[in-house]
Amino acid sequence: MESQDELHRPILQSTQLQPESTSSPPYESSSELEKILSNTQLPFFKRIRLATWIELKLLFPLAGPAVFVYLINNAMSMSTRIFAGQLGNLELAAASLGNQGIQLFAYGLMLGMGSAVETLCGQAFGAHKYEMLGIYLQRATIVLTLAGIPVTVIYVLSKEILLLLGESSAVATDAAVFVYGLIPQIFAYAVNFPIQKFLQSQSIVAPSAYISTATLGVHLLLSWVAVYKIGLGLIGLLENPELALDALSVCLAINGLMFMVSVGFNAAASVRVGNELGAGNPKSAAFSVVIVNLVSFVIAVVEAMVVLSLRHVISYAFTSGETVANAVSDLCPLLAVTLLLNGVQPVLSGVAVGCGWQAFVAYVNVGCYYVVGIPLGAVLGFKFGLGAKGIWSGMIGGTMMQTIILIWVTYRADWNKEVEKARKRLDKWEDTKEPLLNNDS
Numbered sequence: 001m002e003s004q005d006e007l008h009r010p011i012l013q014s015t016q017l018q019p020e021s022t023s024s025p026p027y028e029s030s031s032e033l034e035k036i037l038s039n040t041q042l043p044f045f046k047r048i049r050l051a052t053w054i055e056l057k058l059l060f061p062l063a064g065p066a067v068f069v070y071l072i073n074n075a076m077s078m079s080t081r082i083f084a085g086q087l088g089n090l091e092l093a094a095a096s097l098g099n100q101g102i103q104l105f106a107y108g109l110m111l112g113m114g115s116a117v118e119t120l121c122g123q124a125f126g127a128h129k130y131e132m133l134g135i136y137l138q139r140a141t142i143v144l145t146l147a148g149i150p151v152t153v154i155y156v157l158s159k160e161i162l163l164l165l166g167e168s169s170a171v172a173t174d175a176a177v178f179v180y181g182l183i184p185q186i187f188a189y190a191v192n193f194p195i196q197k198f199l200q201s202q203s204i205v206a207p208s209a210y211i212s213t214a215t216l217g218v219h220l221l222l223s224w225v226a227v228y229k230i231g232l233g234l235i236g237l238l239e240n241p242e243l244a245l246d247a248l249s250v251c252l253a254i255n256g257l258m259f260m261v262s263v264g265f266n267a268a269a270s271v272r273v274g275n276e277l278g279a280g281n282p283k284s285a286a287f288s289v290v291i292v293n294l295v296s297f298v299i300a301v302v303e304a305m306v307v308l309s310l311r312h313v314i315s316y317a318f319t320s321g322e323t324v325a326n327a328v329s330d331l332c333p334l335l336a337v338t339l340l341l342n343g344v345q346p347v348l349s350g351v352a353v354g355c356g357w358q359a360f361v362a363y364v365n366v367g368c369y370y371v372v373g374i375p376l377g378a379v380l381g382f383k384f385g386l387g388a389k390g391i392w393s394g395m396i397g398g399t400m401m402q403t404i405i406l407i408w409v410t411y412r413a414d415w416n417k418e419v420e421k422a423r424k425r426l427d428k429w430e431d432t433k434e435p436l437l438n439n440d441s
Contacts, residue, residue: 031279031281032054033051033054033055033058033281033284033287034276034281034283034284036050036051036054037051037283037284037287038283051287052291055272055284055287055288055291056291056295058272058288059268059272059288059291059292059295061203061205062200062203062205062267062268062271062272063264063265063267063268063292063295064264065205065206065208065209066200066205066208066263066264066265066267066268067260067261067263067264067265068209068212068264069196069205069208069209069212069264070260070261070263070264070267071257071260071261071264072209072212072213072215073212073260074256074257074259074260075257076215103179103182103185105151105154106148106151106154106155106182106185106186106189107189109147109151110144110147110148110151110186110189110190110193111189111193112358112362113140113143113144113147113193114140114144114193114194114196114197115197115270115353115358116136116140116358117136117137117140117193117194117197117198117201118197118200118201118267118270118271118274118353118354119270119274119353119354119355119356119358120132120136120425120426121133121136121137121197121198121201121202121274122201122270122271122273122274122275122278122354123274123275123277123278123354123356123422123425123426124136124201124278124426125201125202125274125275125278126274126275126276126277126278126279126422127278127279127280127422127423127426129278129426132426133198133201133202136198137194137195137198140193140194140197141190141191141194141195144189144190144191144193144194145187145190145191147190148186148187148189148190151186152183152186155179155180155182155183155186156180156183158175158176158179158180159172159173159175159176162175162176196208197267200267200270200271201271201274201275203271246324246327247315247324247327247328247330247331247388248331248388248391248392249318250314250315250318250324250328251328251331251332251334251335251392253318254307254314254335255335255338255339255342258300258303258307258339258342259342259346261296261299261300261303262296262300262342262343262345262346262347263346265292265295265296265346265347265350266346266347266349266350266353267350268292268350269288269289269292269293269347269348269350269351269354270350270351270353270354271354272285272288272292272354273285273288273289273350273351273354273355274353274354274355274422276288277354277355277415277418277419277421277422278422278426280419280423281419282415282416282418282419283415285354285415285418285419286413286415289351289410292347292350292351293344293347293348296343296344296346296347297340297343297344298343299343300339300340300342300343300344301340301343303339303343304336304337304339304340305336307332307335307336307339308332308333308336311328311329311332311333312325312329313325314328314332315328315329327388330389331388331389331392334389334392334393334396335392337396338392338395338396338399341396341399341400341403342399344403344406344407345399345402345403345406348403348406348407348410349361349365349406351410352406352409352410355413355418355421355422356421356422356425357409360409361406364402364405364406365402368398368399368401368402368405369398369402372394372397372398372401373394373395373397373398373399374394374398375394376393376394376397376398377390377391377392377393377394377395377397378391378394379394380393380394381394
């Protein structure tokens with residue numbers, strides 16, 4: 001007969017993460033970090049040096065595998081566009097529009113809804129309330145599965161939606177064919193994201209890395225067989241390619257791949273901040289925010305330098321067209337600026353998730369994107385005739401406003417109050433902790 005303590009442990013647990021054990025690095029280090037930051041008798045620079053070393057030891061075991069998982073997942077999407085680009089410029093445009101326009105909507109919706117698991121499980125794990133982890137996972141999986149039904153309707157009507165938005169018939173038709181095949185992915189997201197966040201909140205990241213690696217291998221093999229052996233592709237080829245769409249698609253693909261590094265740090269920031277708030281460590285939470293943003297921004301600077309150095313050849317991975325290559329080269333300076341902003345904005349969003357500020361961040365993101373980014377891009381691109389550069393400049397304007405707002409809100413945060421809010425949030429959810437699927441046996 002299992003004891004109550006055994007029943008209340010995390011469902012999936014690493015032996016290195018047991019807080020009761022004296023060999024538990026995360027809890028010992030987290031407690032030590034709070035003590036060092038609170039010890040005003042230590043010289044300031046020594047305190048910062050010791051705290052930084054401890055935080056980096058906590059951060060990289062989380063961020064490293066998370067970055068790897070997101071890069072692998074994005075590589076599957078990018079490889080699809082590379083295969084499509086070898087078929088022709090129309091196929092590249094259609095696959096990119098299906099990925100960036102339709103599929104990204106479902107990805108963002110499911111990932112955003114799944115972030116609630118990251119907040120609640122992260123804070124519950126930090127507070128040692130293990131019995132709540134499985135309950136949050138069950139509820140989130142059911143909610144996301146139900147949310148997948150209306151998203152499926154959008155996929156089915158994707159051709160009509162693209163035509164309504166003014167897309168050409170040829171591109172809209174091929175993009176719809178591409179999107180129809182992605183419908184099962186919606187419900188895979190509904191299960192995958194809650195499980196992924198559930199595991200990340202407990203610092204269990206290796207299983208996701210192994211699964212993503214195996215999935216990428218299968219994806220590449222099936223794509224190669226479908227395109228080159230069976231001859232399955234998107235029908236049709238235009239003599240005059242959609243230059244602006246192709247150039248934007250290539251830059252968006254590169255940006256998407258580099259963005260996954262920031263998303264990995266987003267996940268790590270969410271877990272670190274959530275765990276520290278749940279454990280009642282306000283100074284450690286605030287210090288984690290600073291360190292994870294600094295590390296992510298330094299990596300973003302390196303990414304921007306690499307993109308600028310390869311600006312003249314980087315598009316040939318997607319298409320052999322010289323005209324597209326020149327257009328991509330012209331967009332690369334703007335892409336570099338975007339990469340720098342993405343070194344901070346997604347990480348601050350992860351901090352917000354760890355604090356439970358999802359609603360506020362949603363308003364900021366939607367407002368900056370639809371009120372600033374899209375209108376500004378439309379005016380610069382169409383009214384002033386800047387084309388793809390103008391559209392991308394609008395995206396930069398929206399992202400820059402997001403970043404400024406999130407920096408200000410994070411800077412003004414009262415971390416002692418955030419600890420209290422986390423405690424109240426956990427107490428509130430614990431009042432209704434009966435599992436949705438209850439086994440009476």
